[in-house]
Amino acid sequence: xxxxxxxxxxxxxxxxxxxxxxxxxxxxxxxxxxxxxxxxxxxxxxxxxxxxxxxxxxxxxxxx
Numbered sequence: 001x002x003x004x005x006x007x008x009x010x011x012x013x014x015x016x017x018x019x020x021x022x023x024x025x026x027x028x029x030x031x032x033x034x035x036x037x038x039x040x041x042x043x044x045x046x047x048x049x050x051x052x053x054x055x056x057x058x059x060x061x062x063x064x
Contacts, residue, residue, distance in 0.1 A: 007056035011049055018045040 002010075024030070025038040 004056050011052050
């Protein structure tokens with residue numbers, strides 16, 4: 001099982017991607033259908049971040 005520092009790296013990359021997608025979704029040139037899809041991915045990334053946090057707790061040295 002990866003340690004908490006490895007989980008932290010994963011979480012940071014997911015959070016960066018989520019922020020990037022959020023900024024992208026605010027672009028007026030993106031059509032409504034793609035904005036909804038981006039919104040869905042942003043929501044799913046939130047769930048993934050929560051699950052990564054739960055997995056990190058299994059590290060013997062602590063969690064994120």
